[in-house]
Amino acid sequence: MSVLKRSEAIILKGVKFGESSEILSIFTREMGKIKAVAKGKRRPKSHLAAPLEPFKLSEIVFYFKPDRDLQLIKEAKVLRSFDGFREDYRKASLGFGILKLLDHALPEHASHEKVFQMTLKAFEILERSPSLAVYYAYKVKFLSFMGHRIETDRCVVCRQRIGSDPPVLYFSPHDFGPICKTCYLRGEIHGAIEIGQDNIEEIKTLMWGHFYNIADLQIHDKTLEIIDKCVGEAFHIPINGEIIKM
Ligand SMILES: [Zn+2]
Numbered sequence: 582m583s584v585l586k587r588s589e590a591i592i593l594k595g596v597k598f599g600e601s602s603e604i605l606s607i608f609t610r611e612m613g614k615i616k617a618v619a620k621g622k623r624r625p626k627s628h629l630a631a632p633l634e635p636f637k638l639s640e641i642v643f644y645f646k647p648d649r650d651l652q653l654i655k656e657a658k659v660l661r662s663f664d665g666f667r668e669d670y671r672k673a674s675l676g677f678g679i680l681k682l683l684d685h686a687l688p689e690h691a692s693h694e695k696v697f698q699m700t701l702k703a704f705e706i707l708e709r710s711p712s713l714a715v716y717y718a719y720k721v722k723f724l725s726f727m728g729h730r731i732e733t734d735r736c737v738v739c740r741q742r743i744g745s746d747p748p749v750l751y752f753s754p755h756d757f758g759p760i761c762k763t764c765y766l767r768g769e770i771h772g773a774i775e776i777g778q779d780n781i782e783e784i785k786t787l788m789w790g791h792f793y794n795i796a797d798l799q800i801h802d803k804t805l806e807i808i809d810k811c812v813g814e815a816f817h818i819p820i821n822g823e824i825i826k827m
Contacts, residue, residue: 703719717805
């Protein structure tokens with residue numbers, strides 16, 4: 582038996598299905614990520630077309646069956662449009678980066694209210710300004726919500742506090758945190774990269790800062806590299822952001 586559900590939704594991806602339909606990956610507020618068919622969406626004048634495009638907050642009504650891979654969309658309407666993403670390829674590429682990350686990393690049928698809210702907040706800012714700081718803050722916060730919080734205070738091997746004494750330290754993307762010089766010199770740390778305390782400070786700022794307050798910050802390339810490597814480790818996404826494992 583399927584039940585009729587209603588939820589706010591963000592479309593993550595659409596793939597053509599048959600003549601005029603689409604299979605969609607959707608981040609719903611109530612049930613987390615689902616896959617659903619939108620019949621006839623590609624027909625001219627289909628009422629499903631506009632609300633089931635990327636960069637909309639929509640309300641969808643769908644038939645849900647937990648043991649079924651694909652749910653069925655009954656109706657949909659737009660609640661809010663983030664049209665700024667269509668004006669500028671830099672905004673669009675950051676927006677699509679978020680959609681790809683969610684499509685790849687969110688588990689199915691598990692709601693994530695905080696991630697849902699955070700995504701809408703990031704959209705509000707990114708549709709106005711293509712801020713790399715906001716985009717990377719989103720990644721850092723998303724890692725935390727998914728159980729991979731980046732350590733910023735202690736060496737991930739010996740748990741000693743880092744920061745004050747030796748200026749140069751190392752970072753292990755595999756362990757999501759810094760490594761002190763002693764531990765680095767003592768043993769083989771796979772994939773560790775040399776970093777500075779300023780990179781750790783930037784990660785802290787991105788982790789705890791409000792999107793609005795950090796939008797204009799310039800972040801060092803090394804910090805962006807560390808974050809991308811952590812995302813790659815957590816979700817098996819390569820560092821250029823292109824998803825290879827689907
Ligand atoms: Zn250590």
